[in-house]
Amino acid sequence: MSVIRRTLVSPTIRPLAHRERIEWHDHAVHQLAYPLRGVLEVSTSHGAWVVPPNRAVWIPAGVAHSHRAHGPTELRSLIFDVPVNPLAASSPTVLAVSPLLREVIRALSGGGALTEEHRYHLSRVVLCELRAVEALPLCLPAPSDPRLVALCDALALDPADSRTLRELGRQVGAAERTLSRLFREQTGITFPQWRGQLRLHHALKLLATGLPVTRVAADCGYRSPSAFIEAFRASYGTTPGRYLAS
The missing domain is CATH 2.60.120.280 (Regulatory protein AraC)
Structure with a gap:
């Protein structure tokens, strides 16, 4: 003992x-x-x-x-x-x-x-x-390639940014196929999965400040509050409303 x-x-x-x-x-x-x-x-x-x-x-x-x-x-x-x-x-x-x-x-x-x-x-x-x-599996992996770092930093500043990987690639000087491959190699997940995790992380931070669910959904780039609620429930086991109430 x-x-x-x-x-x-x-x-x-x-x-x-x-x-x-x-x-x-x-x-x-x-x-x-x-x-x-x-x-x-x-x-x-x-x-x-x-x-x-x-x-x-x-x-x-x-x-x-x-x-x-x-x-x-x-x-x-x-x-x-x-x-x-x-x-x-x-x-x-x-x-x-x-x-x-x-x-x-x-x-x-x-x-x-x-x-x-x-x-x-x-x-x-x-x-x-x-x-x-x-x-x-709730980690937001950090890549090391400078182009991915620049891309991820830009999205972290504005998670509601809806540009495609091809459009973001023009900003950082890399082709969509190259960025897609690097995301899988360096983070273990795809770019859409990474962006989804980023938005959920950002949502938790906003909810902690007391913002309403509809505002958080918009600020995180979800197409509707219901889409945000479903994504939140799938990852955290509860709805944003119940999370706020608790």
């Missing part, structure tokens, strides 16, 4: 103001980062994740990353020794947070007067929950 007690160390809680940033850093331990409220954007050299309160992100030891809050955010973190990796993950991984896991994270990181035995049992629940969850 004593070995397991040492697997979960130094849970923390950190309030973040809207747009507040935690600069690039890494840890010698694993981190489970969970926004109890607000939206947390996690960036690494390989991509970015936008994490709402029904999601958490596992950040393996040694992975350099930064955080940015969207909306008033409360970051809860559970820290694990390196040998403890219930997800068997070598790169940051987003996972769904069950109601049970949410309450256990709240209890462990809340600073309450828990006995050592109570913490031990709660940490066992966390490990069981993490072993059971399924990783979610």
Whole structure:
């Protein structure tokens, strides 16, 4: 039992103001980062994740990353020794947070007067929950080719930009076929999939500021609010309206 007690160390809680940033850093331990409220954007050299309160992100030891809050955010973190990796993950991984896991994270990181035995049992629940969850493909991969970087930066500034890959290629000086191939090689997904993920990430940030669903749909480039709602539900398991209400 004593070995397991040492697997979960130094849970923390950190309030973040809207747009507040935690600069690039890494840890010698694993981190489970969970926004109890607000939206947390996690960036690494390989991509970015936008994490709402029904999601958490596992950040393996040694992975350099930064955080940015969207909306008033409360970051809860559970820290694990390196040998403890219930997800068997070598790169940051987003996972769904069950109601049970949410309450256990709240209890462990809340600073309450828990006995050592109570913490031990709660940490066992966390490990069981993490072993059971399924990783979610919610990363926005970051390409390295300068032409793709320029293209992605332009779309990040205006996710509602509806230009085709051919039209965007004229701006960055590359053919549509070349860009399409590079997207698959460097991000592992197609350009339409990448743009869809970008728009959903942007939508989460806008929803965190309290904008209505119809405005968010338009600002993210969806052809209608219903198209936005369906895309949001498919990725996050709930509608934007229910997400806002929660």
